[in-house]
Amino acid sequence: MAYFNVFLNSTPNSIIALVFGGATALLSILIFILGRKLVPVEFEKESSDLAIKAHTSLLAFAVLVLAFSIGDARSNLAKATDAVDLEASKIKHLNQLFISYGAVETIAAHNALFNVASSIVHDEWPSLSEIKPIGSAKTEAELRNLFEEIKNLKPTTKRQETIKISLENNMEELHKSRDSVIDKANNEVPGLFWAMIVSLVVISMVFNVHYQLTKLNCLLIGSHMAAVGVAIALLAMLDAPFRGETSVSPDIIVMEIAKLTASAIKYEPK
Numbered sequence: 001m002a003y004f005n006v007f008l009n010s011t012p013n014s015i016i017a018l019v020f021g022g023a024t025a026l027l028s029i030l031i032f033i034l035g036r037k038l039v040p041v042e043f044e045k046e047s048s049d050l051a052i053k054a055h056t057s058l059l060a061f062a063v064l065v066l067a068f069s070i071g072d073a074r075s076n077l078a079k080a081t082d083a084v085d086l087e088a089s090k091i092k093h094l095n096q097l098f099i100s101y102g103a104v105e106t107i108a109a110h111n112a113l114f115n116v117a118s119s120i121v122h123d124e125w126p127s128l129s130e131i132k133p134i135g136s137a138k139t140e141a142e143l144r145n146l147f148e149e150i151k152n153l154k155p156t157t158k159r160q161e162t163i164k165i166s167l168e169n170n171m172e173e174l175h176k177s178r179d180s181v182i183d184k185a186n187n188e189v190p191g192l193f194w195a196m197i198v199s200l201v202v203i204s205m206v207f208n209v210h211y212q213l214t215k216l217n218c219l220l221i222g223s224h225m226a227a228v229g230v231a232i233a234l235l236a237m238l239d240a241p242f243r244g245e246t247s248v249s250p251d252i253i254v255m256e257i258a259k260l261t262a263s264a265i266k267y268e269p270k
Contacts, residue, residue, distance in 0.1 A: 005243070021229040094171070098113070105154075108152075
């Protein structure tokens with residue numbers, strides 16, 4: 001399973017689609033040929049018609065479950081994108097509040113925020129693409145340090161007191177947004193749906209044995225099932241929001257890191 005996850009995470013979508021489509025086509029042809037070897041008799045018209053109806057129903061139900069699962073995976077991807085956007089907005093707002101509070105007083109807190117954002121991209125992001133996505137311990141430690149730096153701020157004016165309250169509230173919201181990102185990373189299509197799709201597709205392959213064993217039939221069956229395999233590949237690509245080419249991008253947080261770096265000129269670059 002780990003190797004399969006690495007394959008999906010590091011392989012271009014076009015290659016994934018080709019592998020899934022080719023494997024499904026090859027398996028369907030092998031099952032067809034083996035089935036005809038084991039059952040060499042010709043089917044009566046009534047039995048053949050029944051096999052066609054059963055094959056059509058099984059494949060239609062598999063495609064229905066597949067379509068529903070792809071829609072669910074696409075929804076999960078959109079929710080994960082929204083969660084990352086929210087996380088980036090909280091980082092941006094904290095930076096703005098630091099500037100409003102005062103450059104000199106918030107040098108340490110600003111640097112701590114920079115470390116949090118950098119850790120999210122470089123430490124936490126790779127862990128979100130694993131089979132069981134989890135948060136980064138280093139990112140958690142950087143968040144605790146940021147919280148301490150904010151808590152240690154000593155307001156000297158009413159304005160700074162108000163801003164510090166906003167800083168503490170936004171810090172709490174940043175924690176929540178990070179938890180939301182991790183939660184969305186774990187939103188995947190239930191294993192039962194995967195089992196149903198694979199089982200129904202394989203069983204539908206078996207029902208192809210009522211056709212005569214010819215090269216043209218092998219080609220038609222292989223082409224038909226290759227299309228189903230590509231659809232299954234699409235589900236595999238979308239199933240994990242932070243995995244592979246279709247994953248949620250950290251670019252919006254990278255942009256905030258660049259802004260933090262630029263604003264650090266006014267502070268005191270590390």
